[in-house]
Amino acid sequence: MHIILLGLLIASLLIALKISRAHASKFDAAPPRFKPSERAPTPLESKEQGEADRPVFDATQRVEATPKPTLKGRAWVTDGDTITINNTQIRLFGIDAPELNHPYGQKAKWALHRLCKGQNIRAEITDTDRHGRTVAKCSLQDGTDLSAEMVKLGMAIDWPKYSGGVYSSLETPSIRKKLFLANARQTGRMDLWAKYENRQKST
Structure with missing residues (x-):
């Protein structure tokens, strides 16, 4: 009788030990291994569907700006806001100077000529x-902005439609009255041009 009870006790202990080991194996299982061609998923890849595919900005990456095409050389001056470099006619960026046959037109041309003389x-x-002309930001060898200089000299006015108003603060007092025809072009008063040119023809 005692032998039977002892056997039952040993059997119950063995069963309890097996159950305990099986339960522990659920938590002690070794992490999954990945084949050489595979890799463990990153935290980003474990996000909800649709988020993992979004591009992530990497602050270490540098975005190279595409350099703008440039021309360099001696300039032939046409008028107060137009030059030619290497057979390419160029309109100075952001300003408007009087036409050659308008008041101060010749003065504006020679003012620009003096700035460009001897310069690359x-x-x-x-x-x-x-009109198919190339528009460019033009500068002297020391970096001086030609458009800015012409406005400072009172030989041109800022054209906010194209410049964004960057030269407005450089305009001389009453310059828009002085260069009234250039101002009329900006304000859409081309009838003033017609009146002025008709008077010129009649004299």
Whole structure:
């Protein structure tokens, strides 16, 4: 009788030990291994569906700006806001000078000529105007902005439509009255041009 009870006790202990080991194996299982061609998922990849595919900005990556095309060389001056470099006619960025046959037109041309004389001009191309002319930010060898200098000299006015108003603060007092025809072009008063040119023809 005692032998039977002892056997039952040993059997129950063995069963309890097996159950305990099986329960522990659920938590002690070794982490899954990945084949050489595989890799463990990153925290980003474990996000909800749709989020994992979004591009992530990497602050260490540098975005290189595409350099703008430029021309360099001696300039031939046409008028107060137009030059030619290497056979390319260039309209100075962001300003408007009087036409040659308008008041101060000749003065504006020679003012620009004096600025460019003996200089290699650098023209950073920005656009093409409606007349097919190349528009460029032009500067002297020391980096001086030609458009800014012409406005400072009172030989041109800022053209906010194209410049964003960057030269407005450089305009001399009453310059828009002095260069009234250039101002009329900006304000859409081309009838003033017609009146002025008709008077010129009649004299």
